[in-house]
Amino acid sequence: MSFRIDPRLPLTGEVRRILADEVGKALAHLETAREKPEQGLHKCRKRLKSVRALLRLVRSGDEPFCQTENECYKQVSALLAGPREATALIETVDRLAAAFPEQSAGGGLDAVRDRLVMRQHEMHAGAGLDAAISAAAAACREGLGHIDRLSLPDQPEQAADILAEGARATLRRARKALDKAGSRGEADDFHDLRKAAKTHSMHLSLLGRLWPTPIKSRRKAVDSLGERLGDLHDVFVMRALLDADGEPLGPPEDTRLLAKLLKRSEKSLRKSCLADAIELFGDSPKRSTRKLARKARDDLAGAPDDLAAAAG
Template sequence: MSYRIEPRLPVTAEVRRIASVEIDAALDDLSVSRTAPETGLHACRKKIKKLRALFRLVQSGDEAFCRAENMRYRDISRSLAGAREDTALIETVDRLVKTFPGQTAGGKLDAVRAALVSRRSLKAREGTGREDTIDAAVNAFEQGRLALANMDLPDEPQAAADMLADGARKAMRRARRALKAAAKDGRMEDFHELRKAVKSHWQHVLLLHRFWPAPVRRRRKALETLGDRLGDLNDVFVLQGLIATEPGELGPKEQIALLLRLLKRSEKSLRKECLRKANNLFGDAPKPRAGKIAGRYRAGVSDVGDGPAHV
Protein backbone atom coordinates (compact mmCIF):
# COMPACT_ATOMS: atom_id res chain seq x y z
CA MET A 1 0.00 0.00 0.00
CA SER A 2 1.21 3.51 -0.78
CA TYR A 3 2.39 6.34 1.46
CA ARG A 4 -0.66 8.40 0.46
CA ILE A 5 -3.85 9.32 2.26
CA GLU A 6 -6.93 8.28 0.32
CA PRO A 7 -9.65 10.93 0.87
CA ARG A 8 -12.47 8.47 0.23
CA LEU A 9 -11.51 6.45 3.33
CA PRO A 10 -11.68 7.45 7.02
CA VAL A 11 -8.56 9.42 7.87
CA THR A 12 -7.98 7.57 11.15
CA ALA A 13 -7.90 4.22 9.35
CA GLU A 14 -5.59 5.66 6.70
CA VAL A 15 -3.13 7.04 9.24
CA ARG A 16 -3.11 3.72 11.11
CA ARG A 17 -2.57 1.84 7.86
CA ILE A 18 0.33 4.04 6.76
CA ALA A 19 1.97 3.99 10.19
CA SER A 20 1.67 0.20 10.38
CA VAL A 21 3.26 -0.23 6.96
CA GLU A 22 6.20 2.00 7.91
CA ILE A 23 6.65 0.24 11.26
CA ASP A 24 6.73 -3.15 9.52
CA ALA A 25 9.27 -1.86 7.01
CA ALA A 26 11.40 -0.35 9.79
CA LEU A 27 11.41 -3.67 11.64
CA ASP A 28 12.59 -5.39 8.46
CA ASP A 29 15.39 -2.82 8.22
CA LEU A 30 16.40 -3.50 11.82
CA SER A 31 16.60 -7.20 11.01
CA VAL A 32 18.96 -6.38 8.13
CA SER A 33 21.01 -4.12 10.40
CA ARG A 34 22.11 -7.06 12.55
CA THR A 35 24.40 -8.21 9.74
CA ALA A 36 24.63 -5.00 7.66
CA PRO A 37 24.34 -2.19 10.22
CA GLU A 38 25.07 0.75 7.97
CA THR A 39 22.56 -0.26 5.30
CA GLY A 40 19.83 -1.38 7.67
CA LEU A 41 20.05 1.48 10.17
CA HIS A 42 20.12 4.13 7.44
CA ALA A 43 17.01 2.65 5.83
CA CYS A 44 15.29 2.38 9.22
CA ARG A 45 15.91 6.05 10.00
CA LYS A 46 14.28 6.96 6.67
CA LYS A 47 11.14 5.13 7.79
CA ILE A 48 11.25 7.04 11.07
CA LYS A 49 11.28 10.35 9.19
CA LYS A 50 8.16 9.26 7.35
CA LEU A 51 6.45 8.29 10.60
CA ARG A 52 7.31 11.58 12.29
CA ALA A 53 6.07 13.57 9.29
CA LEU A 54 2.82 11.59 9.35
CA PHE A 55 2.17 12.40 13.00
CA ARG A 56 3.08 16.06 12.50
CA LEU A 57 0.55 16.26 9.67
CA VAL A 58 -2.35 15.11 11.86
CA GLN A 59 -1.12 16.54 15.17
CA SER A 60 -3.93 19.06 15.60
CA GLY A 61 -6.39 16.14 15.54
CA ASP A 62 -4.87 14.51 18.63
CA GLU A 63 -2.16 16.74 20.13
CA ALA A 64 -1.12 14.57 23.08
CA PHE A 65 -0.92 11.33 21.11
CA CYS A 66 0.98 12.77 18.15
CA ARG A 67 3.47 14.64 20.32
CA ALA A 68 4.18 11.45 22.28
CA GLU A 69 4.66 9.38 19.13
CA ASN A 70 6.88 12.04 17.57
CA MET A 71 9.10 11.90 20.65
CA ARG A 72 9.10 8.10 20.59
CA TYR A 73 10.42 7.96 17.04
CA ARG A 74 12.81 10.87 17.60
CA ASP A 75 14.41 8.92 20.43
CA ILE A 76 14.65 5.75 18.35
CA SER A 77 16.32 7.66 15.52
CA ARG A 78 18.87 9.20 17.85
CA SER A 79 19.75 5.81 19.28
CA LEU A 80 20.45 4.47 15.78
CA ALA A 81 22.53 7.39 14.46
CA GLY A 82 26.23 6.92 13.80
CA ALA A 83 27.36 4.64 11.00
CA ARG A 84 25.61 6.57 8.23
CA GLU A 85 27.08 9.87 9.41
CA ASP A 86 30.61 8.45 9.14
CA THR A 87 29.89 7.26 5.60
CA ALA A 88 28.48 10.66 4.66
CA LEU A 89 31.83 12.28 5.48
CA ILE A 90 33.61 9.89 3.12
CA GLU A 91 31.05 10.63 0.42
CA THR A 92 31.66 14.36 0.95
CA VAL A 93 35.35 13.91 0.13
CA ASP A 94 34.35 11.90 -2.96
CA ARG A 95 32.05 14.73 -4.08
CA LEU A 96 34.85 17.25 -3.68
CA VAL A 97 37.16 15.10 -5.81
CA LYS A 98 34.48 14.90 -8.50
CA THR A 99 33.63 18.62 -8.31
CA PHE A 100 37.24 19.86 -8.26
CA PRO A 101 39.18 17.34 -10.40
CA GLY A 102 42.01 19.75 -11.20
CA GLN A 103 42.76 20.60 -7.59
CA THR A 104 42.49 17.00 -6.35
CA ALA A 105 44.26 15.14 -9.16
CA GLY A 106 47.06 12.81 -8.21
CA GLY A 107 45.46 11.61 -5.00
CA LYS A 108 45.74 14.91 -3.15
CA LEU A 109 42.92 13.93 -0.80
CA ASP A 110 43.63 10.20 -0.65
CA ALA A 111 45.20 10.30 2.81
CA VAL A 112 42.21 12.19 4.21
CA ARG A 113 39.77 9.73 2.70
CA ALA A 114 41.77 6.77 4.01
CA ALA A 115 41.77 8.32 7.49
CA LEU A 116 37.97 8.72 7.39
CA VAL A 117 37.53 5.12 6.25
CA SER A 118 39.84 3.92 9.03
CA ARG A 119 37.94 6.05 11.53
CA ARG A 120 34.62 4.50 10.46
CA SER A 121 36.04 0.97 10.64
CA LEU A 122 37.47 1.56 14.12
CA LYS A 123 34.15 2.90 15.40
CA ALA A 124 32.37 -0.10 13.89
CA ARG A 125 34.72 -2.53 15.64
CA GLU A 126 34.29 -0.67 18.90
CA GLY A 127 30.52 -0.52 18.50
CA THR A 128 29.64 -2.44 21.62
CA GLY A 129 26.01 -2.82 22.53
CA ARG A 130 24.68 -2.63 18.97
CA GLU A 131 22.50 -5.71 19.45
CA ASP A 132 21.06 -4.22 22.63
CA THR A 133 20.36 -0.96 20.79
CA ILE A 134 18.60 -2.80 17.98
CA ASP A 135 16.59 -4.88 20.45
CA ALA A 136 15.49 -1.71 22.25
CA ALA A 137 14.47 -0.15 18.94
CA VAL A 138 12.45 -3.23 17.98
CA ASN A 139 10.62 -3.06 21.30
CA ALA A 140 9.93 0.67 20.85
CA PHE A 141 8.49 0.10 17.38
CA GLU A 142 6.24 -2.67 18.71
CA GLN A 143 5.02 -0.34 21.44
CA GLY A 144 4.35 2.28 18.80
CA ARG A 145 2.26 -0.19 16.83
CA LEU A 146 0.17 -0.99 19.91
CA ALA A 147 -0.26 2.71 20.66
CA LEU A 148 -1.98 3.29 17.31
CA ALA A 149 -5.16 1.85 18.80
CA ASN A 150 -5.33 4.86 21.14
CA MET A 151 -5.16 7.47 18.37
CA ASP A 152 -8.33 9.53 18.14
CA LEU A 153 -8.54 11.61 14.97
CA PRO A 154 -11.61 13.35 13.50
CA ASP A 155 -13.11 11.38 10.62
CA GLU A 156 -15.88 13.83 9.77
CA PRO A 157 -14.87 15.24 6.35
CA GLN A 158 -14.83 18.92 7.31
CA ALA A 159 -12.85 18.32 10.51
CA ALA A 160 -10.46 15.92 8.76
CA ALA A 161 -9.90 18.40 5.93
CA ASP A 162 -9.15 21.19 8.41
CA MET A 163 -6.74 18.96 10.33
CA LEU A 164 -4.76 17.99 7.22
CA ALA A 165 -4.70 21.54 5.91
CA ASP A 166 -3.50 22.79 9.30
CA GLY A 167 -0.65 20.26 9.37
CA ALA A 168 0.43 21.10 5.84
CA ARG A 169 0.25 24.85 6.51
CA LYS A 170 2.33 24.60 9.68
CA ALA A 171 5.04 22.64 7.86
CA MET A 172 5.21 25.24 5.10
CA ARG A 173 5.33 28.06 7.65
CA ARG A 174 8.15 26.26 9.46
CA ALA A 175 10.07 26.04 6.19
CA ARG A 176 9.49 29.74 5.46
CA ARG A 177 10.77 30.73 8.91
CA ALA A 178 13.82 28.53 8.49
CA LEU A 179 14.46 30.00 5.04
CA LYS A 180 14.32 33.55 6.38
CA ALA A 181 16.72 32.68 9.21
CA ALA A 182 19.14 30.94 6.83
CA ALA A 183 19.06 33.87 4.41
CA LYS A 184 19.56 36.41 7.20
CA ASP A 185 22.05 34.73 9.55
CA GLY A 186 23.33 31.76 7.55
CA ARG A 187 24.26 29.69 10.59
CA MET A 188 24.74 25.95 10.34
CA GLU A 189 21.78 25.38 12.63
CA ASP A 190 19.58 27.59 10.42
CA PHE A 191 20.29 25.43 7.37
CA HIS A 192 19.86 22.30 9.48
CA GLU A 193 16.40 23.49 10.53
CA LEU A 194 15.60 24.30 6.90
CA ARG A 195 16.64 20.80 5.89
CA LYS A 196 14.39 19.19 8.51
CA ALA A 197 11.47 21.41 7.49
CA VAL A 198 11.95 20.62 3.80
CA LYS A 199 12.08 16.88 4.49
CA SER A 200 8.90 17.02 6.57
CA HIS A 201 7.08 19.08 3.95
CA TRP A 202 8.23 16.70 1.22
CA GLN A 203 6.66 13.80 3.12
CA HIS A 204 3.45 15.80 3.49
CA VAL A 205 3.29 16.33 -0.26
CA LEU A 206 3.63 12.56 -0.69
CA LEU A 207 0.91 11.89 1.89
CA LEU A 208 -1.43 14.45 0.34
CA HIS A 209 -0.60 13.64 -3.26
CA ARG A 210 -4.22 12.72 -4.03
CA PHE A 211 -5.39 16.27 -3.41
CA TRP A 212 -2.33 18.54 -3.43
CA PRO A 213 -2.73 21.47 -5.86
CA ALA A 214 -1.07 20.93 -9.23
CA PRO A 215 1.70 20.55 -10.29
CA VAL A 216 2.32 18.11 -7.45
CA ARG A 217 4.89 15.92 -9.19
CA ARG A 218 7.04 18.91 -10.07
CA ARG A 219 6.95 20.12 -6.47
CA ARG A 220 7.90 16.68 -5.17
CA LYS A 221 10.92 16.56 -7.48
CA ALA A 222 12.00 20.09 -6.51
CA LEU A 223 11.71 19.25 -2.81
CA GLU A 224 13.72 16.06 -3.24
CA THR A 225 16.48 17.94 -5.03
CA LEU A 226 16.55 20.69 -2.40
CA GLY A 227 16.64 18.11 0.40
CA ASP A 228 19.63 16.41 -1.24
CA ARG A 229 21.52 19.71 -1.63
CA LEU A 230 20.79 20.65 1.98
CA GLY A 231 22.06 17.24 3.00
CA ASP A 232 25.28 17.87 1.08
CA LEU A 233 25.65 21.22 2.81
CA ASN A 234 25.07 19.64 6.20
CA ASP A 235 27.81 17.10 5.48
CA VAL A 236 30.17 19.95 4.61
CA PHE A 237 29.41 21.62 7.93
CA VAL A 238 29.95 18.36 9.84
CA LEU A 239 33.29 17.65 8.14
CA GLN A 240 34.46 21.20 8.83
CA GLY A 241 33.56 20.70 12.48
CA LEU A 242 35.42 17.39 12.61
CA ILE A 243 38.54 19.02 11.19
CA ALA A 244 38.31 21.76 13.81
CA THR A 245 38.19 19.21 16.64
CA GLU A 246 40.42 16.45 15.24
CA PRO A 247 42.79 18.12 12.74
CA GLY A 248 45.75 15.84 13.40
CA GLU A 249 43.71 12.67 12.97
CA LEU A 250 42.64 13.17 9.36
CA GLY A 251 45.88 13.30 7.39
CA PRO A 252 48.88 15.48 6.57
CA LYS A 253 48.65 19.25 6.96
CA GLU A 254 48.81 20.01 3.23
CA GLN A 255 45.85 17.73 2.51
CA ILE A 256 43.85 19.17 5.41
CA ALA A 257 44.56 22.69 4.14
CA LEU A 258 43.39 21.74 0.63
CA LEU A 259 40.32 20.02 2.05
CA LEU A 260 39.35 23.13 4.01
CA ARG A 261 39.69 25.35 0.94
CA LEU A 262 37.53 23.07 -1.16
CA LEU A 263 34.96 22.69 1.60
CA LYS A 264 34.69 26.47 1.82
CA ARG A 265 34.13 26.77 -1.93
CA SER A 266 31.56 23.98 -1.85
CA GLU A 267 29.81 25.56 1.12
CA LYS A 268 29.51 28.90 -0.65
CA SER A 269 28.07 27.31 -3.77
CA LEU A 270 25.64 25.09 -1.87
CA ARG A 271 24.41 27.96 0.30
CA LYS A 272 23.48 30.00 -2.77
CA GLU A 273 21.84 27.06 -4.51
CA CYS A 274 19.82 26.01 -1.46
CA LEU A 275 18.56 29.52 -0.73
CA ARG A 276 17.55 30.02 -4.37
CA LYS A 277 15.72 26.70 -4.59
CA ALA A 278 14.05 27.17 -1.21
CA ASN A 279 12.85 30.64 -2.14
CA ASN A 280 11.26 29.21 -5.30
CA LEU A 281 9.38 26.67 -3.20
CA PHE A 282 8.47 28.71 -0.12
CA GLY A 283 8.35 32.28 -1.36
CA ASP A 284 4.54 32.34 -1.39
CA ALA A 285 2.28 32.38 1.67
CA PRO A 286 1.09 28.84 2.54
CA LYS A 287 -2.49 29.70 3.49
CA PRO A 288 -4.02 29.70 -0.03
CA ARG A 289 -2.42 26.35 -0.85
CA ALA A 290 -3.63 24.87 2.44
CA GLY A 291 -7.15 26.06 1.63
CA LYS A 292 -7.06 24.25 -1.69
CA ILE A 293 -5.88 21.08 0.05
CA ALA A 294 -8.86 21.21 2.41
CA GLY A 295 -11.27 21.82 -0.46
CA ARG A 296 -9.93 18.98 -2.55
CA TYR A 297 -10.04 16.61 0.39
CA ARG A 298 -13.66 17.48 1.09
CA ALA A 299 -14.50 16.92 -2.52
CA GLY A 300 -12.97 13.46 -2.33
CA VAL A 301 -10.53 14.04 -5.18
CA SER A 302 -8.38 10.92 -5.62
CA ASP A 303 -6.17 11.79 -8.56
CA VAL A 304 -4.84 15.29 -9.22
CA GLY A 305 -3.03 15.90 -12.49
CA ASP A 306 -0.18 18.31 -13.07
CA GLY A 307 -0.76 21.69 -14.62
CA PRO A 308 1.33 24.58 -15.94
CA ALA A 309 1.64 26.38 -12.60
CA HIS A 310 4.72 27.32 -10.58
CA VAL A 311 5.96 24.94 -7.89
Protein backbone atom coordinates in the same frame (compact mmCIF):
# COMPACT_ATOMS: atom_id res chain seq x y z
CA MET B 1 1.27 -0.67 0.74
CA SER B 2 0.82 2.91 -0.44
CA PHE B 3 2.35 5.86 1.45
CA ARG B 4 -0.67 7.94 0.48
CA ILE B 5 -3.89 8.86 2.25
CA ASP B 6 -6.95 7.56 0.43
CA PRO B 7 -9.67 10.23 0.73
CA ARG B 8 -12.36 7.58 0.20
CA LEU B 9 -11.53 5.95 3.55
CA PRO B 10 -11.75 7.16 7.19
CA LEU B 11 -8.71 9.22 8.16
CA THR B 12 -8.03 7.31 11.37
CA GLY B 13 -7.82 3.98 9.58
CA GLU B 14 -5.61 5.37 6.84
CA VAL B 15 -3.13 6.91 9.26
CA ARG B 16 -3.02 3.75 11.37
CA ARG B 17 -2.39 1.67 8.23
CA ILE B 18 0.49 3.86 7.05
CA LEU B 19 2.06 4.04 10.52
CA ALA B 20 2.01 0.26 10.87
CA ASP B 21 3.49 -0.21 7.41
CA GLU B 22 6.31 2.31 7.87
CA VAL B 23 7.28 1.17 11.38
CA GLY B 24 7.21 -2.44 10.19
CA LYS B 25 9.59 -1.58 7.35
CA ALA B 26 11.86 0.28 9.80
CA LEU B 27 12.06 -2.89 11.89
CA ALA B 28 13.00 -4.93 8.82
CA HIS B 29 15.77 -2.46 7.96
CA LEU B 30 17.08 -2.68 11.53
CA GLU B 31 17.51 -6.42 11.10
CA THR B 32 19.38 -5.80 7.84
CA ALA B 33 21.60 -3.30 9.67
CA ARG B 34 23.03 -6.05 11.88
CA GLU B 35 24.81 -7.50 8.82
CA LYS B 36 24.86 -4.47 6.49
CA PRO B 37 24.89 -1.35 8.67
CA GLU B 38 25.57 1.12 5.83
CA GLN B 39 22.38 0.08 4.01
CA GLY B 40 20.10 -0.81 6.89
CA LEU B 41 20.68 2.22 9.07
CA HIS B 42 20.12 4.70 6.26
CA LYS B 43 16.89 3.02 5.12
CA CYS B 44 15.62 2.68 8.68
CA ARG B 45 16.17 6.38 9.41
CA LYS B 46 14.32 7.27 6.19
CA ARG B 47 11.32 5.23 7.34
CA LEU B 48 11.41 6.89 10.75
CA LYS B 49 11.38 10.30 9.06
CA SER B 50 8.29 9.20 7.13
CA VAL B 51 6.62 8.16 10.37
CA ARG B 52 7.39 11.49 12.00
CA ALA B 53 6.21 13.43 8.95
CA LEU B 54 2.86 11.61 9.10
CA LEU B 55 2.53 12.33 12.82
CA ARG B 56 3.23 16.01 12.14
CA LEU B 57 0.60 16.06 9.40
CA VAL B 58 -2.23 14.88 11.67
CA ARG B 59 -0.95 16.25 14.97
CA SER B 60 -3.83 18.70 15.50
CA GLY B 61 -6.30 15.80 15.37
CA ASP B 62 -4.78 13.88 18.31
CA GLU B 63 -2.01 15.99 19.80
CA PRO B 64 -1.17 13.84 22.87
CA PHE B 65 -0.67 10.71 20.77
CA CYS B 66 1.24 12.40 17.96
CA GLN B 67 3.52 14.38 20.26
CA THR B 68 4.40 11.36 22.39
CA GLU B 69 5.03 9.03 19.46
CA ASN B 70 6.98 11.65 17.51
CA GLU B 71 9.33 12.13 20.46
CA CYS B 72 9.76 8.36 20.73
CA TYR B 73 10.78 7.96 17.08
CA LYS B 74 13.01 11.02 17.33
CA GLN B 75 14.94 9.28 20.09
CA VAL B 76 15.09 6.04 18.10
CA SER B 77 16.58 7.92 15.14
CA ALA B 78 19.12 9.60 17.42
CA LEU B 79 20.34 6.17 18.57
CA LEU B 80 21.37 5.43 14.99
CA ALA B 81 22.67 8.87 14.00
CA GLY B 82 26.37 8.36 14.82
CA PRO B 83 26.96 5.24 12.73
CA ARG B 84 24.99 6.70 9.81
CA GLU B 85 26.97 9.95 9.98
CA ALA B 86 30.23 8.00 9.75
CA THR B 87 29.12 6.68 6.37
CA ALA B 88 27.79 10.08 5.23
CA LEU B 89 31.20 11.70 5.81
CA ILE B 90 32.90 9.18 3.52
CA GLU B 91 30.25 9.93 0.90
CA THR B 92 31.01 13.64 1.32
CA VAL B 93 34.68 13.12 0.51
CA ASP B 94 33.70 11.08 -2.55
CA ARG B 95 31.33 13.84 -3.71
CA LEU B 96 34.08 16.43 -3.36
CA ALA B 97 36.47 14.25 -5.38
CA ALA B 98 33.84 13.89 -8.11
CA ALA B 99 32.95 17.60 -8.10
CA PHE B 100 36.57 18.81 -8.22
CA PRO B 101 38.43 16.09 -10.17
CA GLU B 102 41.39 18.24 -11.20
CA GLN B 103 42.19 19.39 -7.67
CA SER B 104 41.77 15.94 -6.10
CA ALA B 105 43.46 13.92 -8.84
CA GLY B 106 46.74 13.82 -6.95
CA GLY B 107 45.26 11.92 -4.02
CA GLY B 108 45.05 14.91 -1.70
CA LEU B 109 41.90 13.54 -0.09
CA ASP B 110 43.11 9.95 0.34
CA ALA B 111 44.53 10.30 3.84
CA VAL B 112 41.34 11.86 5.17
CA ARG B 113 39.19 9.24 3.50
CA ASP B 114 41.28 6.43 4.99
CA ARG B 115 40.79 7.89 8.47
CA LEU B 116 37.05 8.18 7.93
CA VAL B 117 36.82 4.58 6.73
CA MET B 118 38.71 3.43 9.83
CA ARG B 119 36.38 5.51 12.00
CA GLN B 120 33.36 3.92 10.30
CA HIS B 121 34.69 0.40 10.82
CA GLU B 122 35.30 1.08 14.49
CA MET B 123 31.75 2.34 14.99
CA HIS B 124 30.20 -0.57 13.10
CA ALA B 125 32.34 -3.25 14.72
CA GLY B 126 31.72 -2.28 18.32
CA ALA B 127 29.13 -3.75 20.66
CA GLY B 128 27.55 -0.31 20.89
CA LEU B 129 25.99 -0.56 17.43
CA ASP B 130 24.32 -3.88 18.21
CA ALA B 131 22.97 -2.45 21.46
CA ALA B 132 21.65 0.63 19.64
CA ILE B 133 19.92 -1.53 17.02
CA SER B 134 18.33 -3.69 19.73
CA ALA B 135 17.10 -0.65 21.64
CA ALA B 136 15.73 0.92 18.46
CA ALA B 137 13.93 -2.30 17.49
CA ALA B 138 12.37 -2.62 20.95
CA ALA B 139 11.09 0.95 20.76
CA CYS B 140 9.63 0.36 17.28
CA ARG B 141 7.85 -2.80 18.41
CA GLU B 142 6.42 -0.86 21.36
CA GLY B 143 5.29 1.84 18.96
CA LEU B 144 3.44 -0.72 16.85
CA GLY B 145 1.45 -1.65 19.94
CA HIS B 146 0.39 1.97 20.43
CA ILE B 147 -1.06 2.59 16.97
CA ASP B 148 -4.61 1.54 17.85
CA ARG B 149 -4.69 4.36 20.43
CA LEU B 150 -4.73 6.97 17.66
CA SER B 151 -8.16 8.54 17.21
CA LEU B 152 -8.79 11.23 14.60
CA PRO B 153 -12.01 12.93 13.49
CA ASP B 154 -13.25 11.15 10.39
CA GLN B 155 -15.91 13.68 9.41
CA PRO B 156 -14.91 15.20 6.03
CA GLU B 157 -14.68 18.85 7.10
CA GLN B 158 -12.72 18.12 10.27
CA ALA B 159 -10.40 15.66 8.51
CA ALA B 160 -9.72 18.21 5.76
CA ASP B 161 -8.89 20.91 8.31
CA ILE B 162 -6.48 18.59 10.14
CA LEU B 163 -4.58 17.74 6.94
CA ALA B 164 -4.45 21.37 5.81
CA GLU B 165 -3.22 22.56 9.22
CA GLY B 166 -0.48 19.91 9.29
CA ALA B 167 0.72 20.87 5.82
CA ARG B 168 0.54 24.56 6.71
CA ALA B 169 2.57 24.10 9.91
CA THR B 170 5.43 22.54 7.95
CA LEU B 171 5.33 25.31 5.34
CA ARG B 172 5.46 27.88 8.16
CA ARG B 173 8.45 26.04 9.60
CA ALA B 174 10.16 26.07 6.20
CA ARG B 175 9.46 29.78 5.69
CA LYS B 176 10.87 30.63 9.13
CA ALA B 177 14.02 28.57 8.51
CA LEU B 178 14.40 30.17 5.07
CA ASP B 179 14.22 33.67 6.55
CA LYS B 180 16.88 32.78 9.13
CA ALA B 181 19.12 31.05 6.59
CA GLY B 182 18.95 34.11 4.38
CA SER B 183 19.65 36.60 7.15
CA ARG B 184 21.96 34.74 9.56
CA GLY B 185 23.13 31.81 7.49
CA GLU B 186 24.03 29.59 10.44
CA ALA B 187 24.44 25.85 9.95
CA ASP B 188 21.44 25.19 12.21
CA ASP B 189 19.26 27.45 10.04
CA PHE B 190 20.04 25.43 6.92
CA HIS B 191 19.57 22.20 8.88
CA ASP B 192 16.09 23.34 9.98
CA LEU B 193 15.30 24.23 6.37
CA ARG B 194 16.42 20.78 5.27
CA LYS B 195 14.21 19.04 7.83
CA ALA B 196 11.21 21.13 6.82
CA ALA B 197 11.83 20.42 3.12
CA LYS B 198 12.06 16.68 3.79
CA THR B 199 8.84 16.74 5.81
CA HIS B 200 7.07 18.75 3.12
CA SER B 201 8.16 16.24 0.48
CA MET B 202 6.62 13.43 2.50
CA HIS B 203 3.44 15.46 2.95
CA LEU B 204 3.24 15.83 -0.81
CA SER B 205 3.35 12.03 -1.07
CA LEU B 206 0.77 11.53 1.65
CA LEU B 207 -1.56 14.13 0.12
CA GLY B 208 -0.97 13.12 -3.48
CA ARG B 209 -4.69 12.59 -4.09
CA LEU B 210 -5.64 15.86 -2.40
CA TRP B 211 -2.95 18.41 -3.29
CA PRO B 212 -4.52 21.03 -5.56
CA THR B 213 -1.52 21.92 -7.75
CA PRO B 214 0.59 19.82 -10.17
CA ILE B 215 2.41 17.68 -7.67
CA LYS B 216 5.11 15.83 -9.60
CA SER B 217 7.15 18.89 -10.54
CA ARG B 218 6.93 20.33 -7.02
CA ARG B 219 7.89 17.02 -5.43
CA LYS B 220 10.88 16.73 -7.77
CA ALA B 221 12.04 20.26 -6.93
CA VAL B 222 11.58 19.75 -3.17
CA ASP B 223 13.48 16.46 -3.25
CA SER B 224 16.34 18.07 -5.18
CA LEU B 225 16.51 20.88 -2.64
CA GLY B 226 16.45 18.38 0.23
CA GLU B 227 19.34 16.42 -1.25
CA ARG B 228 21.49 19.53 -1.69
CA LEU B 229 20.64 20.75 1.80
CA GLY B 230 21.75 17.33 3.01
CA ASP B 231 25.05 17.74 1.16
CA LEU B 232 25.44 21.18 2.76
CA HIS B 233 24.76 19.72 6.20
CA ASP B 234 27.49 17.13 5.64
CA VAL B 235 29.88 19.94 4.64
CA PHE B 236 29.09 21.76 7.89
CA VAL B 237 29.70 18.58 9.90
CA MET B 238 33.00 17.97 8.14
CA ARG B 239 34.18 21.54 8.70
CA ALA B 240 33.33 21.22 12.40
CA LEU B 241 35.49 18.09 12.57
CA LEU B 242 38.33 19.98 10.91
CA ASP B 243 38.17 22.58 13.67
CA ALA B 244 37.79 20.05 16.50
CA ASP B 245 40.46 19.47 19.10
CA GLY B 246 42.70 16.48 18.53
CA GLU B 247 42.66 16.78 14.73
CA PRO B 248 40.31 13.79 14.16
CA LEU B 249 40.71 14.08 10.39
CA GLY B 250 44.48 14.34 10.50
CA PRO B 251 47.20 17.00 10.64
CA PRO B 252 46.94 20.23 8.56
CA GLU B 253 49.16 18.88 5.78
CA ASP B 254 46.61 16.05 5.22
CA THR B 255 43.51 18.24 5.41
CA ARG B 256 44.61 21.34 3.50
CA LEU B 257 42.92 20.34 0.24
CA LEU B 258 39.81 19.13 2.05
CA ALA B 259 39.41 22.50 3.78
CA LYS B 260 39.74 24.32 0.46
CA LEU B 261 37.19 22.15 -1.35
CA LEU B 262 34.73 22.28 1.55
CA LYS B 263 34.82 26.07 1.43
CA ARG B 264 34.13 26.13 -2.30
CA SER B 265 31.36 23.55 -2.02
CA GLU B 266 29.71 25.38 0.86
CA LYS B 267 29.62 28.67 -1.04
CA SER B 268 28.01 27.07 -4.09
CA LEU B 269 25.48 25.04 -2.09
CA ARG B 270 24.42 27.99 0.06
CA LYS B 271 23.68 30.07 -3.03
CA SER B 272 21.72 27.43 -4.94
CA CYS B 273 19.78 26.19 -1.90
CA LEU B 274 18.64 29.68 -0.93
CA ALA B 275 17.56 30.49 -4.49
CA ASP B 276 15.50 27.31 -4.85
CA ALA B 277 14.05 27.53 -1.33
CA ILE B 278 12.76 31.03 -2.09
CA GLU B 279 10.97 29.64 -5.15
CA LEU B 280 9.40 26.82 -3.15
CA PHE B 281 8.70 28.40 0.24
CA GLY B 282 8.67 32.13 -0.39
CA ASP B 283 4.88 32.26 -0.71
CA SER B 284 2.52 32.65 2.26
CA PRO B 285 1.92 29.25 3.94
CA LYS B 286 -1.69 30.23 4.57
CA ARG B 287 -2.28 31.04 0.92
CA SER B 288 -0.46 27.88 -0.18
CA THR B 289 -2.75 25.60 1.82
CA ARG B 290 -6.06 27.41 1.42
CA LYS B 291 -6.73 25.54 -1.82
CA LEU B 292 -5.63 22.30 -0.19
CA ALA B 293 -8.19 22.68 2.59
CA ARG B 294 -10.96 23.46 0.11
CA LYS B 295 -10.08 20.58 -2.24
CA ALA B 296 -9.63 18.10 0.62
CA ARG B 297 -13.00 19.09 2.05
CA ASP B 298 -14.68 18.55 -1.32
CA ASP B 299 -12.89 15.25 -2.01
CA LEU B 300 -13.50 13.82 1.45
CA ALA B 301 -17.13 14.90 1.41
CA GLY B 302 -17.60 13.19 -1.97
CA ALA B 303 -15.96 9.95 -0.88
CA PRO B 304 -19.13 8.19 0.40
CA ASP B 305 -20.91 9.03 -2.87
CA ASP B 306 -17.97 7.65 -4.85
CA LEU B 307 -18.02 4.42 -2.85
CA ALA B 308 -21.78 4.08 -3.27
CA ALA B 309 -21.47 4.60 -7.01
CA ALA B 310 -18.70 2.02 -7.20
CA ALA B 311 -20.75 -0.46 -5.20
CA GLY B 312 -23.76 0.14 -7.44
